[in-house]
Amino acid sequence: MLTYRPISAADWPRILDIQRENYSPSFIESLEALKSRWVASPTTCLVAEGPSGILGYALSHPWAQGHAPALDRPLDEGICPELLYIHDLAVAKSARGSGAASILVRALASCAAEAGMTRMALTSVQGSDPFWERHGFAPTPLENSLAGYGADAVYMTATIPRP
Template sequence: MTSRKIRLMHSDDFTAILTLQADCYPQAFIETAKTLQQKQQLSPYSSWVITLNEQVSGYLFCHPWLGDKPPALNTQLSHLPEMADRFYIHDLAISPNARGNKLAEQLIQHAIEWAISANFSQVMLVAVLGADRFWQKHHFQPLSTRLPAAYGEDAVCMLRQLQAPL
């Protein structure tokens, strides 16, 4: 039987996270360990890993954000906005060896539930490398936001409205 668990990310996960990032993205999209660690430290309760049989098999970096302009890729943030108006999904990666196990869907659902409980009314992200079709299946809609060139020519800023639990 396969065991899986979503838990908060911690510092000793970063070796696995950097390996996953390298396995999932071309070099132009690789962020430094320092950049990713800073994002996790700025919002320690909204970045998770998912394990499959006790191995880190995916990660999701998220944080509060303000406005339609997403943070630049591979840029360290000195702070998060005090008056955030949305929850921002910065990066999602699943090990190629673990794909097909619905790990991405579980991480996304976990993040959405967390965002609702934290009283966010919307979630934003930048879909890269043609991932906008994947995110549309999760109720994200394209925005007309102009994106920095570092995100790639086919990058799409996307937004999902959230509903509070009944």
């Protein structure tokens, strides 16, 4: 059975392993940058677990619509509660197809709704936009550049379904 829970301090070595197996070197972020998202919003940074342990993780935080935070920089620009920004969601290669990613997306939507938010946003990289479209996200214009996110980066938003 798959479950999710907030990230704990002991989870970071596994999170870094999953990050390394999923991203090209230009997308690998420092522990400091990743942890800054967790410190800013610990209730919206989650891991998915199965019987064998952590299968994936999601780092998200409140943010401003139309802006993508810089990669590999600690989050120190201040938090704006307009929407929940999914900074990173990755699943171990061995857990692909397990449903862990979808569980994390649904859990983040619940977290956002509980906080009174009505929208989520993210920047899709490495051709992941079809996955996000299946979860209700659509390409959306943004106010700042996606420089550093790669040539195929797409800023996407979704409306959080009301219960």
